[in-house]
Amino acid sequence: MSTSEELFARAQAGDQASIGRVLTLVEQGGPRRDELLRLLSPHTGRAHRIGVAGPPGAGKSTLINQLARRFAARDDAQVGVVAVDPSSPQTGGALLGDRVRMSELESHDRIFIRSLSTRGQTGGLSLATGLVADAMDALGFDPILMETVGVGQAELDVMRKAHSVALLLLPGTGDGVQLMKAGLLEVADILVVNKADRDGAKELGVLVESELHSRAVVDGGWATPVLMTCAYRGEGVDEVVEVMRQHRTWLETSGEFEARTRASIELQLRQLVEHALLARLWHDDGFGSVLRDHAADVAAHRTDLAAAVHALSDRISLPGEGS
Amino acid sequence: MVETRIRVLVAKPGLDGHDRGAKVIASALRDAGMEVIYTGLHQTPEDIVSASVQEDVDVLAVSILSGAHMSVFPRILELLRERGASHVHIVGGGIIPDADMRQLEEQGVSRLFGPGSPTRDVVAFIRNLPLRQV
């Protein structure tokens, strides 16, 4: 077993197995994570993180397959891809299949793909994605493309770790309307109607355009563009790349790049603190057994839920609270 | 708080056209609580090893029907060594004669399963593999 310093040095030198190991250790937690975060930290903050979100089967992986090659072709960039999927809450297991649509990237030595699952932690998806993206950033990958399936709160939190969010929509599924209701258009910087070869694509594009149009764009603000792609044929992808580059320039000149980086770190920190506190809370069974006693009391009507919660939370002392 | 979970890459090299077997194994491993990375059909040994290294998996499960096992497995072993990933355990399944199985296991394949092996045997075998310490 090598020290964290040795491992980090080999990863910086581009050794793929060491990069893979660093990502695992950072994701897993524990003392090795702490050591690596200290080593990685001075090198972070450069990469452009691009979130690619959208409903299941929208073509996110297919599009990323196309995007990554184009980014890598220019400037000899090293491109990172993080593909996240939820794990089963019952077993904790996960089937991560995004690589199937990215197989053309396997032989590419400047594209590094990592699949992640939640591992059952609250906020786990977002935290793990952020940590892995941080590590990729520190190891020189730029841009970093982050795929997340679904459009719920957990996925929105993943997108809060990105500087730019591309939202994919799928024609003929009523998606457009639903996503607007879910407030997803608000987080999107770029809208992509994929499967433009299908019926209803144009109509969906028009619908989304008009929805966006009704929203005022302040001066110097970013007007969210709507693009049409046929990802598996690579059509319209150059335009997506171009818009992503423009968005980066806009972020950098408007000060938003730094603002979004800070917001992402803040969320990251919040999630790490929550994990640390919960770990301390459940560390030994002390608190658990007191909780069980209170539960028994509630069941026997000796106390009620509200009183039990107060009694339990009073046992936890946080700084800044009188005891 | 260290959260470890067995990570397995399921691969299907060769030209034969269906991956039902690979998908059955992938689902069984997932249901057993593992993180399974599925890479699809027609992978070359180079692709498989590259993906295994990037995903930092503990186990590589290879399903092979095409009869190319005597070239595919040795090539995978060689590439894993070259890329500093010889800790990855290889398990395989397919139509492989006993003599070939013994030879491949001597070369470093952890275990080969013949057709019709119960998936729970594969799951149990992978569960009991000695994993690398963090």
Ligand SMILES: Nc1nc2c(ncn2[C@@H]2O[C@H](COP(=O)(O)OP(=O)(O)OP(=O)(O)O)[C@@H](O)[C@H]2O)c(=O)[nH]1
């Ligand atoms: N007709 C059509 N099919 C497409 C297009 N792009 C992708 N597909 C197909 O859509 C299916 C899903 O593509 P993926 O890239 O796996 O979609 P995804 O959004 O990553 O899916 P999940 O990760 O499972 O949510 C595949 O069969 C693709 O070949 C397109 O532009 N047109």
Ligand SMILES: [Mg+2]
């Ligand atoms: Mg996908």
